Amino acid sequence: MTDQEMIDCPEDGVQMQRLRAIMHRLRAPGGCPWDAEQTHESLLTNLIEEAYETVDTIQRGDWEHLKEELGDLLLQVVFHSELAEEAGRYSFDDVARGVSDKLVRRHPHVYGEAQVEDTDGVLSQWEAIKRLEKGGEDQAYLDKTGKGLPAMLRAFKLQKKAAKVGFDWPDDAGVIDKIKEELAEVEDELEAGDKQALSEEIGDLLFSVVNLARRHRLDPELLLESTNVKFEQRFDAMDKALVAEGVNLSSATLEQMETQWQAAK
Template identity: 45%
Template sequence: MQPSRDISRLIDIMAALRNPVGGCPWDLVQDFSTIRHYTIEEAYEVADAIERQDFADLREELGDLLLQPIYHAQMASEAGHFDIGDVIYAITDKLIRRHPHVFGALEANDADAAQSRWEAIKVEERAAKAARKGDGLPSVLDDVANTLPALARAEKLTRRAARVGFDWPDLAAVNAKVSEELSEVMDAAASGNEAATHEEIGDLLFAVANLARHAGVDAEAALRDANQKFTRRFYHVEARAREDGVAVEAAGLERLDGYWNEIRAADKTS
């Protein structure tokens, strides 16, 4: 078996790994549930390479991500559900159907028109899927995956609801809602009711995700950037403590805050 630029080679390799005769013992004991978290992890690693603009890593991570549908399709084929050809047919069919302005007679002269057509077709598809499953009338919230990161899912849920007019009128109104939810968090925390505090913090985070959407900000990406900023600044705090010969855990808040303010000030002037 030799590497190749042809995707059929990847399919053959995956089949060989899952072959009960001579296959890989680890691959043979995997199932959809055990592989699922790798699929999610690989998608995040692709996103990370894109954010770092590391195209050598991106090439590798895209390969790792590409393996995931091949892996799932191989297991599905073994169980008699579908194979990779069915997966490819389904996505090519969907792309052709959702782009009638490219593969049909309709026109879309700009990105907004193309997006509107795409969304209209998705509404039709959701209705057809609900009818096929006998679920009754479809919801605009159908197919917003439960497994999305919670912040990203909150933003997507509010975007879907906004399409039918269920939305705050402007950024100021959402900001007022955030302030209201923060006040309710403080009241719940002061009462000592942990369940209420849990619920109100959830409401606050949901409102902040809505605020991000109204501001045109990707809430998940913004929080990820904030995490990276905190990490970088805390590395500075630890390094400064070492320079001063002080253990971080013994330095005290005032000293640590001083180190933190150093890197904050440096950030603002850079």
């Protein structure tokens, strides 16, 4: 099959090859000027945005739209692989081979003779194999954990990994007490007026709240985004209610806004 025939091919079973052929043509001389100019660095924002848009469709249960978002996310993987192949580093096949090998290697209870009893056993085995791959006991246990993630997600991953070796609160009461302790320290620094110390204590408070979510297997990033959506919807409802009364946000009093906010809830 020629390159053009592959690009035009609608058949099942070859759509991954078709996507790669399209991407290659877009980057080739005479292709698309915009695609030809892109680099790993210039595509970073696209990669992040597509990942979050995929998360959004899943949270909303928009399964038909999810197909499109997964495609957009897949395009980012193919695009970065194309750039790497052009630079002579590795190809998409190398990327796919690497993750396939990793999955087989880290699932010896499926592809080998290892025995695990439950999900916790699978995760412990995964981490043990991963650590051996990354340098064994010579590597710091938390080294590179969550690097590049937003701070809240990284806190979540750091805490999860520490908990796997037993560094965790025995029950929720300890976490609640820690949150109260950190909140009291925030209040103290508010009175003291030391902005640097206040910043540190607010960070400690956030870290402790993430710990409570983590203990209940709740992703704090998703929890916060859900609250963001709820806040946006209620604020918009408040705004519309004020407009209906002939009042705009810039001239509304806090009391008027609070009344409509409560009504929106």
